[in-house]
Amino acid sequence: xxxxxxxxxxxxxxxxxxxxxxxxxxxxxxxxxxxxxxxxxxxxxxxxxxxxxxxxxxxxxxxxxxxxxxxxxxxxxxxxxxxxxxxxxxxxxxxxxxxxxxxxxxxxxxxxxxxxxxxxxxxxxxxxxxxxxxxxxxxxxxxxxxxxxxxxxxxxxxxxxxxxxxxxxxxxxxxxxxxxxxxxxxxxxxxxxxxxxxxxxxxxxxxxxxxxxxxxxxxxxxxxxxxxxxxxxxxxxxxxxxxxxxxxxxxxxxxxxxxxxxxxxxxxxxxxxxxxxxxxxxxxxxxxxxxxxxxxxxxxxxxxxx
Numbered sequence: 001x002x003x004x005x006x007x008x009x010x011x012x013x014x015x016x017x018x019x020x021x022x023x024x025x026x027x028x029x030x031x032x033x034x035x036x037x038x039x040x041x042x043x044x045x046x047x048x049x050x051x052x053x054x055x056x057x058x059x060x061x062x063x064x065x066x067x068x069x070x071x072x073x074x075x076x077x078x079x080x081x082x083x084x085x086x087x088x089x090x091x092x093x094x095x096x097x098x099x100x101x102x103x104x105x106x107x108x109x110x111x112x113x114x115x116x117x118x119x120x121x122x123x124x125x126x127x128x129x130x131x132x133x134x135x136x137x138x139x140x141x142x143x144x145x146x147x148x149x150x151x152x153x154x155x156x157x158x159x160x161x162x163x164x165x166x167x168x169x170x171x172x173x174x175x176x177x178x179x180x181x182x183x184x185x186x187x188x189x190x191x192x193x194x195x196x197x198x199x200x201x202x203x204x205x206x207x208x209x210x211x212x213x214x215x216x217x218x219x220x221x222x223x224x225x226x227x228x229x230x231x232x233x234x235x236x237x238x239x240x241x242x243x244x245x246x247x248x249x250x251x252x253x254x255x256x257x258x259x260x261x262x263x264x265x266x267x268x269x270x271x272x273x274x275x276x277x278x279x280x281x282x283x284x285x286x287x288x289x290x291x292x293x294x295x296x297x298x299x300x301x302x303x304x305x306x
Contacts, residue, residue: 008040008060009248012053013072014079015045016206022049024204025072028235035241040064046079053083057091061098067091070247071105072235074112074203075141077149080105103247106203108152111239113159116199116231120160123197123229130227135195136168136188137161140181140212142202143173150177153201160199168193174208181215185223195227203235 011032013025022045029043044056051059060067069088071080088100106112120137127135137160141153154171161169168191172184179187181198188196200212216230234240246252 006040006064007066007068008042008064009068009070010042010044010056010060011070011072011244012056012084013043013045013049013204015048015052016204017048018206018210021204021206021209024235028072028204028240031236032241032244035245046083053087054090057087057100058094061091061095061100064098066099066101068101068103068248068253070103070244072203072244073105074108074201075144075146075149075152076105076107077144077146081146101253103252106240106243106247108156108201109243111243112201113156113163115234115237115239116156116160116201117163118237119199119231119234120164120197123199123231126229127195127197127227130195132165133167134193135166135197136170136191136193137164137166137197137199138170138172138181138184138188140172140174140198140200142208143176145176156201167191174211181212182219185219185226189223189226193226195229198228198230200231200233202233203240204233209233 011025011029013022016022025045026043029041033039033041042056042060044051044053044059046053057067057069060069069084071084073080084102088102092098092100116139124130124132124135137157139153139157139160141150144150150171150173157169157171160166168188170179170184170188172179172181174181185196198212198216200209202209212230216228220226220228
């Protein structure tokens, strides 16, 4: 761990209009505390909750020499690239004696692949292990106006394809971008799939999880000849705790403790234009910002800590 006299780890969840989703994040934080009783772990949310980023950062800074902000977020879109750096910059002004460090978001790496592969294996068993050549797979994500965030899910779909024998592995999104679940299902059925496995790429429950359940029930009625299997959100899987343990470790924080775009010139240029759409249906400045993602995908290594 980074050597600070009094350090608060601030876990930042997305937040949901469905209170159950926020309660699950609180329970997740409690479970993480049990694994690390020596750590002070607080919780805040980006939206749809009582304690949002600014208040969370202020609470974390009380009686602390340092704060490590840990995004409990799978994909780096506007929340991670825009809102968190802005909130941390403001907190540094309010608490000049406190060192703020920002860990990387969870990302879509091999740990998440292991979780999704385990879910897919369970779904195939639930379908009585059909031929993968006639069993399509659909990875279903939240969707973003940030192309690089959607690209993280596309990479995961490619990995699932490479690791298995399924003829079709497609992407779908619950909002903002395309295709939607219904379109992906229609495509797979037209191409001869008689079973379809749907893998929601979500950490916790919420309004969108409820929407997915309703959509799948409608699809089952629309296509009674097709067998559907649906996975679940996976925020409490051991891989998630393992990723967070790494995020607060010395090896990662020693890179400078910056968000993916904290200190990036493209983020700073866009800050004045960014209008976050809490309905997740707008485009926002992060869409144009994403055009430069290939140039600074690892800019947290390039910029010194502020």
